[in-house]
Amino acid sequence: MGAKATFFLFFTFFALCSSFPVERNYVPCKHLVLFFHDIIYNGRNALNATSAIVAAPQGANLTKLANIFHFGNLVVFDDPVTLDNNLQSEPVGRAQGFYIYDSRNTFSACLGFTFVLNSTHHEGTITLAGADPTLKKTRDISVTGGTGDFFMHRGIATIMTDAFEGEVYFRLRVEIKFYECW
Amino acid sequence: MGAKATFFLFFTFFALCSSFPVERNYVPCKHLVLFFHDIIYNGRNALNATSAIVAAPQGANLTKLANIFHFGNLVVFDDPVTLDNNLQSEPVGRAQGFYIYDSRNTFSACLGFTFVLNSTHHEGTITLAGADPTLKKTRDISVTGGTGDFFMHRGIATIMTDAFEGEVYFRLRVEIKFYECW
């Protein structure tokens, strides 16, 4: 076989290969750990509160989470995001969105929110959605999209309750593993 | 090296290349049919209800769906999921989330929910979002993400109203076709 044929083959293979679409990666192509801090308005903490109950089932009110696993409460939040578990650390952005307690048999919420990051490290948004059964040690939700530094990204976020104080404060640790990075 | 060996190599390379992960597939790579059952709280069925109205437009209340195509009602649900259309069948998980009636000209809702599956067949979550014009025989919404057995999956879900009784009970048949499976 001559060099000519070899090069012909080379370019044929090259063309075939380069027309192949996408390689899926089971190792995260990007990885991020964020903490966010939620202080629910209870009628007496207006200055510190970062979230508020805005809908409740019949018979409940907007300053106390409802009975029966808070079923039916819609909470809106605008929580500071930090890189470690300290509420006083310099925030790198906000977690903005809502959760709706949607179980009558356990504590579980439907989560929909966006990390709006704005720091020297990251500039962009990460949008997440999924089910959050809050009593489980870890739970996975979907990263459905992103913008800026996270343009078109997708992935999985693993959530842990890092701390909580009664029904007023909780802190979540969110480990975001992107598997589609662009 | 002979032509035979060259062709052997050619096909080896070709096979290697073409075995690389992803190619867009217009035939579903995974397929699932699920039913879920929604019983709306009406003030008298607390024991059976699986969902509740938690927000309503001005002048409406939380135990009866609003006039004008229920526009403005936010309903939170935690519905049993079965593999057939029988409410008494062994549930394989829950459908948890919300719908918001969002049309003043027809019955239509904005749907956001997660199938939380936990059975011998499936373990994981599937998150869906989209518009549900409930009077159409079938309507398509997006599968925006998944975890566990449905890690990073995307697809389309075709929804049919399989049965309903007045404004209190309905059953949806959801045919999920995944086109991105990982």
Place this chain on the structure above:
Amino acid sequence: MGAKATFFLFFTFFALCSSFPVERNYVPCKHLVLFFHDIIYNGRNALNATSAIVAAPQGANLTKLANIFHFGNLVVFDDPVTLDNNLQSEPVGRAQGFYIYDSRNTFSACLGFTFVLNSTHHEGTITLAGADPTLKKTRDISVTGGTGDFFMHRGIATIMTDAFEGEVYFRLRVEIKFYECW
């Protein structure tokens, strides 16, 4: 050509192939500009209104957006969609979904909605989610899925406030850039 050269080529091709990750396209594969028009119900405009406040924080009501940057207001909408900025133009579909004002320091909302398009140009749905800091000239949200003509599409939508009149009317210009088209 000797065996050595052949193997060299083999590994070169192999490396080339396996390094061909993704054929991702940073130029949109589809592009769309849509306008939508939102008229919030204020207790006196029932005939014209296209949206309504259905949840509010403690102390606020459903006919006036709440103080402190409307934090906690959930608004449901069913807005006409046009191809230009004229509310009287022939609509090509509806934008249906919700926004939740979720900041106490600026005007910002969590957006979740679907374009339901039904015209000679487009037939299908586009589902979007993300953070909308409404005072910024442009802001990006994620296109998380689509159906019909937009089957499995993903992308980025750039939103601009094209006009507004007090707290009752606003018009958004949405430039949708799909980067994953199928």
